[in-house]
Amino acid sequence: MNGKLKYEGKGKRLFESDVPGQLIQQFKDDATAFDGVKRERIAGKGELNCAISSFMFERLQEAGVRSHFIRREGPREMRVWELEMFPVEIVIRNIAAGSICKRLGLTEGLRLARPLSELFYKSDALHDPMIAVEHAELFGWATADEIATMRMLALRVNEVLAGLLSGVGIQLVDFKLEFGRHPDGAIVLGDEITPDGCRLWDAATGRKLDKDVFRRDLGGLSEAYHEVATRLGISVGASA
Amino acid sequence: MNGKLKYEGKGKRLFESDVPGQLIQQFKDDATAFDGVKRERIAGKGELNCAISSFMFERLQEAGVRSHFIRREGPREMRVWELEMFPVEIVIRNIAAGSICKRLGLTEGLRLARPLSELFYKSDALHDPMIAVEHAELFGWATADEIATMRMLALRVNEVLAGLLSGVGIQLVDFKLEFGRHPDGAIVLGDEITPDGCRLWDAATGRKLDKDVFRRDLGGLSEAYHEVATRLGISVGASA
Numbered sequence: 001m002n003g004k005l006k007y008e009g010k011g012k013r014l015f016e017s018d019v020p021g022q023l024i025q026q027f028k029d030d031a032t033a034f035d036g037v038k039r040e041r042i043a044g045k046g047e048l049n050c051a052i053s054s055f056m057f058e059r060l061q062e063a064g065v066r067s068h069f070i071r072r073e074g075p076r077e078m079r080v081w082e083l084e085m086f087p088v089e090i091v092i093r094n095i096a097a098g099s100i101c102k103r104l105g106l107t108e109g110l111r112l113a114r115p116l117s118e119l120f121y122k123s124d125a126l127h128d129p130m131i132a133v134e135h136a137e138l139f140g141w142a143t144a145d146e147i148a149t150m151r152m153l154a155l156r157v158n159e160v161l162a163g164l165l166s167g168v169g170i171q172l173v174d175f176k177l178e179f180g181r182h183p184d185g186a187i188v189l190g191d192e193i194t195p196d197g198c199r200l201w202d203a204a205t206g207r208k209l210d211k212d213v214f215r216r217d218l219g220g221l222s223e224a225y226h227e228v229a230t231r232l233g234i235s236v237g238a239s240a
Numbered sequence: 241m242n243g244k245l246k247y248e249g250k251g252k253r254l255f256e257s258d259v260p261g262q263l264i265q266q267f268k269d270d271a272t273a274f275d276g277v278k279r280e281r282i283a284g285k286g287e288l289n290c291a292i293s294s295f296m297f298e299r300l301q302e303a304g305v306r307s308h309f310i311r312r313e314g315p316r317e318m319r320v321w322e323l324e325m326f327p328v329e330i331v332i333r334n335i336a337a338g339s340i341c342k343r344l345g346l347t348e349g350l351r352l353a354r355p356l357s358e359l360f361y362k363s364d365a366l367h368d369p370m371i372a373v374e375h376a377e378l379f380g381w382a383t384a385d386e387i388a389t390m391r392m393l394a395l396r397v398n399e400v401l402a403g404l405l406s407g408v409g410i411q412l413v414d415f416k417l418e419f420g421r422h423p424d425g426a427i428v429l430g431d432e433i434t435p436d437g438c439r440l441w442d443a444a445t446g447r448k449l450d451k452d453v454f455r456r457d458l459g460g461l462s463e464a465y466h467e468v469a470t471r472l473g474i475s476v477g478a479s480a
Binding site for chain 1: 343344345352353354356357358359361363365366369370371372373374375378379
């Protein structure tokens with residue numbers, strides 16, 4: 001990368017690009033879980049995630065959902081718009097799994113009567129605590145209107161992705177999205193859409209095809225992500 | 241008590257009364273904390289809480305806030321309407337203290353820019369987890385409209401109580417309310433308003449006059465509650 005590193009997270013780096021207002025988002029091979037306590041380098045993961053994320057953003061744009069995505073720029077690089085990110089995450093759940101099961105005493109696998117949208121405050125130090133719109137408003141993280149927009153977009157993303165995945169025999173259990181403000185003022189989808197931030201279950205067998213494979217030591221993460229890509233008809237390089 | 245016991249909680253018992261649709265709410269002397277792990281019998285606490293709660297419900301009714309309260313019926317008994325309770329709690333916070341400090345990394349004593357209303361699901365087994373209106377709607381605990389009504393009433397209660405307490409040198413830091421449906425269909429305040437469910441700090445010194453005295457072993461709980469009652473001009477029996 002030629003541009004200056006602007007940000008490095010657990011799974012991605014953001015570099016300045018040759019065009020003001022545009023960044024290069026590079027996907028790392030690192031897998032982390034439990035706030036970074038569990039960590040491993042998995043060859044090919046960055047490229048798989050870049051391929052899957054680019055594919056998802058393209059399908060969403062065709063469906064009218066705007067994002068920071070401009071184009072795939074390299075094996076593990078995407079060109080994106082620089083957004084002013086909101087410090088919140090929206091989680092959409094179709095089926096109960098993960099933290100909500102313990103929190104509300106639900107059985108993993110319970111199909112919810114309709115998609116549930118949850119809000120979290122992005123803070124590694126606080127372990128991304130769940131919040132409500134009242135906290136976001138009081139502490140200036142986002143207004144109620146901004147959150148309503150994000151939630152509406154997130155539910156639209158859910159429709160598009162759930163349909164896309166069900167066509168290839170995958171259940172979209174839940175996923176996390178982040179949003180930001182585009183230079184033109186619109187609230188658009190940012191970050192990534194990969195099996196790192198989604199729960200994906202094989203519709204026939206319930207086999208996990210997402211980061212829970214890594215979290216729970218259920219086998220090869222790279223193989224699981226590769227299967228998601230292959231089913232979606234995404235070609236990935238030999239290195240993956 | 242002559243009536244049949246209908247419900248027994250950590251701090252109260254509800255008995256059937258001689259009038260259908262009305263109950264007798266009896267305050268116990270038990271103090272409990274940390275989901276009942278810490279427990280002690282404190283002579284006079286039931287009577288103090290009954291006196292304080294009756295006083296508060298009376299002042300609220302004068303201010304136009306309806307509750308289940310009909311009248312004080314004995315030293316530790318109130319006559320109340322039987323409500324169909326919602327399985328949620330509303331917490332109003334004026335100053336950061338307790339669980340929110342750890343959850344969101346706030347310093348105890350931080351004055352919030354405006355009152356914050358938080359929602360919790362009543363479940364001893366789950367330790368009353370925080371929820372958002374979306375959870376309440378999805379799981380059928382209360383509709384968005386019902387929660388909006390409870391929040392509006394809770395903020396009105398906050399205005400009345402904060403004013404009342406500030407007049408006697410006490411800061412209303414936070415408090416918990418429960419609501420239910422009155423036989424006539426209206427959503428009204430239920431449960432109790434006592435230093436068990438409020439944080440009350442001496443305005444001049446910051447000294448705690450609430451259940452944190454018990455939770456944190458800060459001295460005599462009965463003396464603290466007695467001081468709250470005395471400052472409010474509530475006469476309590478010699479047994480307290």
